[in-house]
Amino acid sequence: MQSLTIRRPDDWHLHLRDGVMLRAVIADTSRHFARAIVMPNLVPPVVTTADARDYRGRILDALPDGHSFEPLMTLYLTEETDPDDVEEGKRSGLITAVKLYPAGATTNSASGVRNLEKVMPVLERMAKIGLPLCVHGEVTAPEVDIFDREAVFIETVLDPLRRRLPELKVTMEHVTTSDGVDYIRASTANLAGSITTHHLIINRNAILVGGIRPHYYCLPVAKRESHRLALRAAATSGDPRFFLGTDSAPHVDPAKECACGCAGIYCAPNTMSCLAHVFEQEGALDKLEAFVSLNGPAWYGLQPNETRITLVKRETPVEFPKKIETGAGSVTVFDPMFPLFWDVE
Ligand SMILES: NC(=O)N[C@@H](CC(=O)O)C(=O)O
Ligand SMILES: [Zn+2]
Numbered sequence: 615m616q617s618l619t620i621r622r623p624d625d626w627h628l629h630l631r632d633g634v635m636l637r638a639v640i641a642d643t644s645r646h647f648a649r650a651i652v653m654p655n656l657v658p659p660v661v662t663t664a665d666a667r668d669y670r671g672r673i674l675d676a677l678p679d680g681h682s683f684e685p686l687m688t689l690y691l692t693e694e695t696d697p698d699d700v701e702e703g704k705r706s707g708l709i710t711a712v713k714l715y716p717a718g719a720t721t722n723s724a725s726g727v728r729n730l731e732k733v734m735p736v737l738e739r740m741a742k743i744g745l746p747l748c749v750h751g752e753v754t755a756p757e758v759d760i761f762d763r764e765a766v767f768i769e770t771v772l773d774p775l776r777r778r779l780p781e782l783k784v785t786m787e788h789v790t791t792s793d794g795v796d797y798i799r800a801s802t803a804n805l806a807g808s809i810t811t812h813h814l815i816i817n818r819n820a821i822l823v824g825g826i827r828p829h830y831y832c833l834p835v836a837k838r839e840s841h842r843l844a845l846r847a848a849a850t851s852g853d854p855r856f857f858l859g860t861d862s863a864p865h866v867d868p869a870k871e872c873a874c875g876c877a878g879i880y881c882a883p884n885t886m887s888c889l890a891h892v893f894e895q896e897g898a899l900d901k902l903e904a905f906v907s908l909n910g911p912a913w914y915g916l917q918p919n920e921t922r923i924t925l926v927k928r929e930t931p932v933e934f935p936k937k938i939e940t941g942a943g944s945v946t947v948f949d950p951m952f953p954l955f956w957d958v959e
């Protein structure tokens with residue numbers, strides 16, 4: 615039997631939600647992952663250091679007995695964010711990054727940034743104190759095609775911002791295009807990117823061919839095949855600027871299976887199995903540890919985990935539940951559309 619032992623992975627982009635949903639989903643991450651950057655797009659969002667401290671407490675309360683897991687907290691950047699509060703969050707060790715959502719770009723982004731000029735004092739402070747900015751890199755202008763939103767964001771928002779403030783560390787989250795991969799590869803400093811599990815597996819056909827499939831709809835939306843291949847090449851290259859951010863984003867089924875379904879794919883339960891499959895297909899199992907366990911901590915200035923996990927390749931497919939039950943309703947688990955043989959021991 616084939617097996618692979620690697621340092622315990624971390625998830626550098628995760629939605630844990632709150633309340634009954636938090637309690638239902640957290641174990642699917644803490645079972646395999648030691649740490650995760652927790653997204654602040656709750657309703658209302660996690661805006662201040664005090665909000666993040668409270669939310670961290672609720673996450674730790676929800677953790678099953680025997681699981682050790684460290685939530686790395688983020689602040690939701692708004693046009694009212696106070697640079698002093700951000701600095702205090704970083705100094706106290708509570709805050710790992712600040713998250714920029716362009717207003718209207720994705721789920722719960724209504725309180726996001728409309729005018730970047732208004733948040734420049736916060737960004738300047740972050741550059742000074744070495745606190746990374748995580749960005750949902752899509753423009754929202756209605757005239758921009760949804761499949762071009764990432765490329766246009768790079769050209770019209772991200773690149774000008776990085777030229778203006780080159781000392782700011784920026785994580786381009788959930789990169790979905792070859793434009794994003796190329797932009798990161800061309801950078802010389804202070805830029806890295808996370809890649810989700812599902813964007814390595816699906817292209818936009820998964821959402822639209824043979825019927826509309828809401829469980830493959832997320833933002834940024836999956837792109838054409840050439841982009842998926844570029845993401846695979848980046849993830850499996852060992853390049854330290856690319857690491858895993860699952861963007862596991864649970865929504866109850868009725869909120870996705872309707873006339874205006876929410877964006878988000880719940881991939882936490884089978885992420886490690888999916889990734890081992892992808893890396894094996896690419897002949898790059900030896901690069902899996904860099905992608906899931908080494909590159910992320912190096913970028914965020916943390917030590918890699920000391921403990922390890924072992925992946926084993928079974929003779930027969932590993933079964934994952936199709937849905938999980940939560941106190942708020944069922945949540946469909948990401949279906950990679952191929953059998954999974956890799957399992958975490
Ligand atoms: N990725 C998604 O499609 N949805 C995320 C928000 C996000 O990460 O953009 C969510 O919170 O549901
Ligand atoms: Zn996002």
Ligand SMILES: [Zn+2]
Binds near residue numbers: 628861863
């Ligand atoms: Zn997300």
